[in-house]
Amino acid sequence: MATVLVTGGAGYIGSHTCVALMEAGWEVAVLDSLENSSSAAVDAVAKIVGRGLRLDVGDCRDESAVEKVITEVGPDAVLHFAGLKSVPDSVADPLRYYRHNLESTATLLGVMERNGVRRIVFSSSATVYGPPDELPVSETAPTRPANPYGWTKLMIEQMIADVVRSSSRWSASLLRYFNPVGAHPSGMIGEDPEGVPGNLMPYLLQVAVGRRAALPLYGTDYPTPDGTALRDYIHVMDLAEGHLAALQALESSAGQVHTYNLGTGRAASVREVIAAMREATGHPLPYEEFDRRPGDVSELWADPSRALSELGWSATRTLAEMCRDGWVWQSKNPQGYR
Ligand code: NAD
Ligand code: WQD
Numbered sequence: 001m002a003t004v005l006v007t008g009g010a011g012y013i014g015s016h017t018c019v020a021l022m023e024a025g026w027e028v029a030v031l032d033s034l035e036n037s038s039s040a041a042v043d044a045v046a047k048i049v050g051r052g053l054r055l056d057v058g059d060c061r062d063e064s065a066v067e068k069v070i071t072e073v074g075p076d077a078v079l080h081f082a083g084l085k086s087v088p089d090s091v092a093d094p095l096r097y098y099r100h101n102l103e104s105t106a107t108l109l110g111v112m113e114r115n116g117v118r119r120i121v122f123s124s125s126a127t128v129y130g131p132p133d134e135l136p137v138s139e140t141a142p143t144r145p146a147n148p149y150g151w152t153k154l155m156i157e158q159m160i161a162d163v164v165r166s167s168s169r170w171s172a173s174l175l176r177y178f179n180p181v182g183a184h185p186s187g188m189i190g191e192d193p194e195g196v197p198g199n200l201m202p203y204l205l206q207v208a209v210g211r212r213a214a215l216p217l218y219g220t221d222y223p224t225p226d227g228t229a230l231r232d233y234i235h236v237m238d239l240a241e242g243h244l245a246a247l248q249a250l251e252s253s254a255g256q257v258h259t260y261n262l263g264t265g266r267a268a269s270v271r272e273v274i275a276a277m278r279e280a281t282g283h284p285l286p287y288e289e290f291d292r293r294p295g296d297v298s299e300l301w302a303d304p305s306r307a308l309s310e311l312g313w314s315a316t317r318t319l320a321e322m323c324r325d326g327w328v329w330q331s332k333n334p335q336g337y338r
Pocket of ligand 2 (some may be wrong): 012032085124125126158178179180197198200201213215216217218219227229230231270293296
């Protein structure tokens with residue numbers, strides 16, 4: 001059985017990807033500092049799959065922790081999810097973000113090289129595009145991140161591409177996620193943000209479960225059909241399956257670095273998301289209208305055709321399924337993993 005190391009595998013997207021990997025027959029080891037997650041997520045992955053996985057609690061910036069897991073596990077590839085991901089935090093403390101995200105990746109790549117592990121799938125973000133000139137956004141669109149978090153993602157893409165160029169034994173897949181939402185349909189794992197949720201879907205789920213009174217709806221004067229912003233929401237299990245496809249493709253990609261949008265190619269407005277979530281939860285989901293949130297773009301959705309033609313992957317789950325599965329998780333676990 002082939003083995004993969006998943007950094008950040010206790011986190012939201014990493015834990016769902018662990019389920020998809022293990023169900024496809026991969027042996028999985030997780031390296032996670034647990035600074036934004038809980039070991040309960042890894043326990044729940046094992047329960048869903050009916051098979052155990054190794055968890056090392058450690059930081060990717062700690063060379064000895066990375067070395068230990070890589071030498072003991074001997075992975076065939078690494079899926080690199082570990083990192084800090086809050087846009088507003090990155091604006092408030094940019095150096096923390098640059099240090100953390102770049103140093104984690106540089107340390108990881110160095111240990112991989114030393115140990116002859118030269119396949120990596122990296123969690124990038126549609127944030128690297130910034131405000132788009134054209135829609136849908138393809139991988140060849142200009143990149144101009146509007147915040148330090150997005151710059152760390154673009155710089156890491158460059159770092160990985162340069163490493164691949166240094167030796168034809170490397171191969172890499174850079175996955176630009178659009179808006180990941182929802183949960184595994186079992187409701188045993190899901191998104192569990194610390195404090196007040198910054199993103200739309202987790203905020204709505206906390207209103208539905210009674211933890212918050214009303215959604216703040218940011219921006220009702222966008223040049224869109226209903227005045228609210230349009231995004232490409234993608235079910236986290238579709239995203240997880242995209243990683244599996246990217247990982248499999250690395251086997252025949254020596255010396256290459258590939259970049260893929262992982263989105264549905266469909267856009268939903270904030271009002272459409274509220275309506276779909278009302279349907280899924282049966283809750284009236286009150287909201288209060290506010291001005292636009294600074295830095296938000298009006299519309300952003302993916303052209304996911306490259307992933308379909310080169311990886312044979314496309315997202316299949318609907319907005320209704322994203323809301324339904326998110327609600328199964330939140331209603332079974334009103335306080336998340338706590
Ligand atoms: P998350 O915070 O739930 O998961 C990240 C995990 O990495 C956490 O478990 C955290 O404890 C761990 N971690 C952080 N720094 C670490 C370090 N230095 N060493 C070891 N572990 C560390 O976030 P997520 O939503 O699952 O995102 C996963 C990845 O995908 C991140 O790189 C994020 O930037 C990227 N991404 C997320 C989104 C999104 O909307 N959720 C969109 C695009 C890209
Ligand atoms: C969606 C829409 C908000 C919250 C973010 C990151 C991006 C990526 C994915 C990591 C917008 C509106 C939101 C609320 C609202 N993450 N909204 N009330 O901004 O598209 O992307 O997550 O890479 O980097 O920026 O997602 O869910 O925050 O917002 O009205 O309480 O919902 O204004 O129009 P976004 P989001």
